[in-house]
Amino acid sequence: MIQYVSTKGTAPPVSFDQAVLEGFAPDGGLYVPKRIPKIPVSTLKNWKGLDYPALAFEILSLFIHDTVIPRDDLKRLIDKSFEPFEHPELMPLVPLVSDENSGHTIYSMELFHGPTQSFKDIAMGFLMNTVDYLLERRNSRLSIILATTGDTGPAAAFAAKGKSCIDCWPLYPEGMISREQERQMTTLAAPNIHPVSVRNCPDGGDDLDLVVAKMFATPGQKEALNLSSVNSINWCRVMAQSVHYVYGYLKVCDTVGDPVHFCVPSGAFGNMFAGFLAREMGAPISCFICANNTNQTLHQVFSTGVFKKEDLCPTLSSAIDIVVPYNFWRFLYFIGGEDGKKLAGWMTDFETQGEVRFDRQMHARIRQGYTSCSVSDKLTLETIRHFWNHQGYLLDPHGAVAVAAALETAREGGIDSGAGQPLVCLTTAHPAKFPDVIKKALNAENGLPRAACHDTIEQARRLDESFQRCDISELERFLIRDIENHL
Numbered sequence: 268m269i270q271y272v273s274t275k276g277t278a279p280p281v282s283f284d285q286a287v288l289e290g291f292a293p294d295g296g297l298y299v300p301k302r303i304p305k306i307p308v309s310t311l312k313n314w315k316g317l318d319y320p321a322l323a324f325e326i327l328s329l330f331i332h333d334t335v336i337p338r339d340d341l342k343r344l345i346d347k348s349f350e351p352f353e354h355p356e357l358m359p360l361v362p363l364v365s366d367e368n369s370g371h372t373i374y375s376m377e378l379f380h381g382p383t384q385s386f387k388d389i390a391m392g393f394l395m396n397t398v399d400y401l402l403e404r405r406n407s408r409l410s411i412i413l414a415t416t417g418d419t420g421p422a423a424a425f426a427a428k429g430k431s432c433i434d435c436w437p438l439y440p441e442g443m444i445s446r447e448q449e450r451q452m453t454t455l456a457a458p459n460i461h462p463v464s465v466r467n468c469p470d471g472g473d474d475l476d477l478v479v480a481k482m483f484a485t486p487g488q489k490e491a492l493n494l495s496s497v498n499s500i501n502w503c504r505v506m507a508q509s510v511h512y513v514y515g516y517l518k519v520c521d522t523v524g525d526p527v528h529f530c531v532p533s534g535a536f537g538n539m540f541a542g543f544l545a546r547e548m549g550a551p552i553s554c555f556i557c558a559n560n561t562n563q564t565l566h567q568v569f570s571t572g573v574f575k576k577e578d579l580c581p582t583l584s585s586a587i588d589i590v591v592p593y594n595f596w597r598f599l600y601f602i603g604g605e606d607g608k609k610l611a612g613w614m615t616d617f618e619t620q621g622e623v624r625f626d627r628q629m630h631a632r633i634r635q636g637y638t639s640c641s642v643s644d645k646l647t648l649e650t651i652r653h654f655w656n657h658q659g660y661l662l663d664p665h666g667a668v669a670v671a672a673a674l675e676t677a678r679e680g681g682i683d684s685g686a687g688q689p690l691v692c693l694t695t696a697h698p699a700k701f702p703d704v705i706k707k708a709l710n711a712e713n714g715l716p717r718a719a720c721h722d723t724i725e726q727a728r729r730l731d732e733s734f735q736r737c738d739i740s741e742l743e744r745f746l747i748r749d750i751e752n753h754l
């Protein structure tokens with residue numbers, strides 16, 4: 268049975284259910300599997316025709332022992348999680364362009380056909396269903412707090428709505444997410460969902476993450492308040508996201524074993540870490556392009572070997588306005604030889620000195636199989652406009668960051684172009700979540716094209732909103748009081 272250990276190395280190993288219900292490990296580290304299961308090419312070949320839920324079942328079975336969740340129950344949890352998806356293929360792959368210079372065919376893998384129109388729905392439905400299932404069996408409840416840059420909150424709120432064992436507090440930085448994203452949390456009218464708009468967060472979601480991490484680190488508080496979190500610190504999220512890489516790979520490869528590249532719009536590195544996991548398991552992914560906007564902590568560490576926190580600069584792709592990509596610690600744990608002590612030292616340097624400078628050898632290991640790119644708002648707008656005008660295909664700002672980074676990297680010869688290998692860009696949100704950006708890109712002040720609208724987002728405009736407000740300086744006290752009231 269796979270056990271889960273902390274990246275900081277000092278917490279005792281736990282089983283899957285404990286790792287999921289706890290969120291953070293008790294030593295402040297993140298849970299990772301003690302060994303990453305391997306998928307032989309022959310097995311991948313057998314999986315080539317599977318639909319998404321069937322593939323998810325095969326992959327997740329490798330991480331979840333059937334004494335923890337019996338196979339029939341696991342299958343039911345997975346199937347239930349994808350019921351609210353609106354596209355028959357769940358995650359269609361659309362060929363976008365054949366780049367003449369590099370020979371790559373660039374695909375958009377549309378990950379936004381879930382109930383709240385972002386890729387967060389893919390793992391969040393499964394996570395909430397699993398958490399509720401495990402809690403019911405234990406006859407217990409959880410208070411879930413989570414910080415959002417705009418998409419995790421709606422996905423979590425939708426997935427937790429009406430669950431009998433869960434109360435959920437999505438926290439968002441006031442004025443730093445789109446109104447459409449905000450309404451997805453505030454119009455649910457569910458007694459177990461308690462959205463909080465938080466004022467004065469100059470570093471956006473990162474400021475909220477700090478408060479959440481502090482609450483978990485305060486001795487006794489987690490137990491007293493039944494706390495857990497479902498940000499991508501939660502192992503179940505990144506594990507479930509690894510499936511879409513294997514699925515995308517199997518869809519676009521001619522022959523299983525051929526290399527494919529992926530380009531990922533990145534903030535907290537959760538989705539990129541899921542890709543790392545897929546590759547470690549055996550998906551023949553040749554190169555990952557890590558696409559940042561101008562908040563480029565990740566681009567900087569891949570290109571220079573310096574992992575450094577800069578000030579946050581608000582951009583049009585606001586969901587990836589993140590300056591502390593906390594899942595990068597998980598990646599460093601594996602790249603650095605699964606040495607918890609070494610990782611804890613780097614984390615302390617990052618906290619106390621604001622940066623970690625990796626030596627040449629470690630930098631070379633970090634870069635192996637990765638490249639990166641930072642995309643400006645100007646290029647994001649141009650990319651949205653170009654694909655709409657020339658192909659009638661509308662990208663959201665995050666998908667546009669990925670496509671722009673892919674084209675730029677391919678043009679500069681940053682990835683191996685042998686025999687025109689497919690390059691899959693993960694398009695992570697529906698454009699209807701960002702109407703102001705789309706208006707700006709298309710110069711469409713007088714109205715948006717149908718492709719920029721979505722029925723559920725339109726309907727939410729007509730519903731009453733309900734949320735609480737609080738200043739960041741008061742947030743911890745406010746949450747403790749509110750959670751105690753609901754316990």
Ligand SMILES: Cc1ncc(COP(=O)(O)O)c(C=O)c1O
Nearest residue numbers: 418534535536537538586695696
């Ligand atoms: C639309 C969108 N794209 C990309 C990302 C980045 O994902 P991650 O934070 O896992 O890097 C996010 C999440 O923050 C998002 O909401």
